[in-house]
Amino acid sequence: MERLHITGGRPLRGTLAVQGSKNAVLPILAAAAAVPGRVVLSNCPPIRDVTVTRAILEGLGVAVQSSKGLLYIDGTGLRGSAPDPTLAGQLRSSVLLLGALLARLGRAEIPLPGGCVLGARPLDLHLRGLEALGVEIRCESGRLLCRGRPRGGVVTLPYPSVGATENLMLAALGAQGPVRILGAAREPEIRDLAAFLRACGAGITGAGSPCLRIEPAPLHGASHRIQPDRMEAATWLCAAAATGGSLRLTELEPACLRPVSELLKQAGCRICAQRGCLCLEAGPLWAVGPIVTGPYPAFPTDAQAPMMAALLRAEGCTLFEETVFSDRFRHVPGLRAFGARIETQGRLARVHGVKALHGARTAATDLRGGAALLIAALAARGESTITEARHLDRGYGELVRRLQSLGATVEVEK
Numbered sequence: 001m002e003r004l005h006i007t008g009g010r011p012l013r014g015t016l017a018v019q020g021s022k023n024a025v026l027p028i029l030a031a032a033a034a035v036p037g038r039v040v041l042s043n044c045p046p047i048r049d050v051t052v053t054r055a056i057l058e059g060l061g062v063a064v065q066s067s068k069g070l071l072y073i074d075g076t077g078l079r080g081s082a083p084d085p086t087l088a089g090q091l092r093s094s095v096l097l098l099g100a101l102l103a104r105l106g107r108a109e110i111p112l113p114g115g116c117v118l119g120a121r122p123l124d125l126h127l128r129g130l131e132a133l134g135v136e137i138r139c140e141s142g143r144l145l146c147r148g149r150p151r152g153g154v155v156t157l158p159y160p161s162v163g164a165t166e167n168l169m170l171a172a173l174g175a176q177g178p179v180r181i182l183g184a185a186r187e188p189e190i191r192d193l194a195a196f197l198r199a200c201g202a203g204i205t206g207a208g209s210p211c212l213r214i215e216p217a218p219l220h221g222a223s224h225r226i227q228p229d230r231m232e233a234a235t236w237l238c239a240a241a242a243t244g245g246s247l248r249l250t251e252l253e254p255a256c257l258r259p260v261s262e263l264l265k266q267a268g269c270r271i272c273a274q275r276g277c278l279c280l281e282a283g284p285l286w287a288v289g290p291i292v293t294g295p296y297p298a299f300p301t302d303a304q305a306p307m308m309a310a311l312l313r314a315e316g317c318t319l320f321e322e323t324v325f326s327d328r329f330r331h332v333p334g335l336r337a338f339g340a341r342i343e344t345q346g347r348l349a350r351v352h353g354v355k356a357l358h359g360a361r362t363a364a365t366d367l368r369g370g371a372a373l374l375i376a377a378l379a380a381r382g383e384s385t386i387t388e389a390r391h392l393d394r395g396y397g398e399l400v401r402r403l404q405s406l407g408a409t410v411e412v413e414k
C-alpha cells in the first residue's frame with residue numbers, strides 16, 4: 001500500500017472485530033523457533049511484520065503454512081542460526097530470535113534489527129542480560145555473534161524493556177537452571193508469550209509482574225490463540241472519537257485498554273465496556289491530561305500518536321509527555337499540515353484544539369504516526385493523500401476494507 005486517498009469529515013460508525021496482536025504474535029513466532037514440534041497459532045493478524053517474520057523462519061529451516069488467520073509452524077527442521085539480514089533488517093522484533101536460537105542451538109548470528117525509527121533504540125539491556133547468563137557476545141560487521149547455552153541465575157533489568165524481557169525469557173528456555181528476571185516488563189503481550197510457552201511445556205511464573213521465573217523444561221508443540229491487539233483497538237477508538245462517530249469493537253480485552261479508554265471518556269466520549277466488547281459514542285471533545293506515556297500499566301507509547309490525532313479539535317490544550325522513546329513526535333509536522341496547532345519541546349507536545357481541520361497531503365513516517373495522519377485525514381473536511389502508507393501495512397490488516405465497512409471514503413493507490 002503506497003498511497004491512501006481519503007475524503008474526510010464522515011463519522012466512523014459500525015462494528016469491528018479487533019485483530020490479533022502484532023506485539024504478541026511477533027515474539028511468539030520467534031519463540032516457535034525454539035520449539036522442536038508443531039505449533040498452531042490462531043487469530044494471527046494479516047500484517048506485513050508477520051509475513052516478514054514467517055519468511056525469516058522459513059529461511060532458518062522452520063516449516064510454516066497458513067490458512068485464514070491460522071499459522072502452522074514446525075520448528076523440528078530448524079538448522080540455521082543466522083537469519084537473513086535483509087529480512088531481519090526490516091523489523092526490530094527479529095532480535096528476539098537471539099534468545100530463541102540460543103535456547104535451541106546455543107548459538108545465534110543476528111543482524112542489527114530495523115523497525116520503526118523512534119530515536120535511539122539500543123539493545124544494551126538485551127545484551128547485558130544475556131551476558132549475565134553467561135552468553136558470549138561479539139559485534140562484528142553489523143552482526144551480533146552469540147555463543148553458549150545460558151546458565152541459570154538472576155537478571156535485573158534497570159528498565160522494564162519489553163523486548164529485553166522477551167529475549168531473556170526465550171533464552172532462559174534453554175538454560176542450565178532456573179532463571180529469574182527482576183524488573184521485567186508487565187505488558188499484556190508478555191503474558192501472552194508466557195501463556196504460549198507454558199502450553200509448550202515451559203515452567204513460567206510471574207508473567208504480568210516485575211518478577212518472572214523460568215524453569216527450563218523440554219518443549220513440545222502446542223496450539224495457542226493470539227490475544228487481541230490493544231494498539232489496533234486504541235487506534236480505532238481514536239478514529240471514532242476524532243470523527244464524531246460511534247463504534248462497537250468486539251474480540252478485545254477492555255481491561256488492557258483502560259489507560260486509553262479512560263482518557264477518551266474524560267475527553268467527552270461515552271464508553272461502555274462489556275466482556276470482550278467495547279462501545280464508544282463520540283461527543284464534542286475537550287482537552288484532557290497531561291498524557292504521560294510509560295511502561296504498562298501507564299499510557300502506552302504506541303497510542304500516543306493516535307490519541308494526539310483524536311484530540312486535535314478538542315477544546316483547550318492537551319499536554320503530551322513521551323517518556324519511552326526519544327523521537328516519537330515525528331507525526332507532528334504531518335498533523336500540522338491538516339491545520340492542527342501543536343507546539344513541541346523535547347519530549348513534550350502541547351496540542352491546542354482548533355475548530356476544524358482541512359484536507360492535506362502528508363507522508364507517513366512510522367506505523368503509529370501513520371495511523372495518526374490517517375485519523376486526522378478522516379476527521380478533516382475535504383480530500384487528503386497519505387504517501388508512504390506502507391508503514392501502516394506493518395501493523396493494520398485489511399485496513400482499507402475495514403475503514404470502508406465503517407463508512408469511510410478511502411481508496412488505495414498501489
Ligand code: UD1
Nearest residue numbers: 023093120121122123124125126161162163164302324325
Ligand atoms: C515494544 C513494542 C513497541 C512498543 C514498545 C514499548 C514490539 C514488537 N514492539 O518495542 O511497539 O512501542 O515495546 O511499549 O513488541 N531500550 C534501551 N535498551 C534496550 C532496550 C530498550 O535503552 O536494550 C529503551 C528503548 O530505546 C526505548 C525503551 O527502552 O526507549 C523501551 O523499549 P522496549 O520496551 O524495549 O521496546 P521494544 O521491545 O523495542
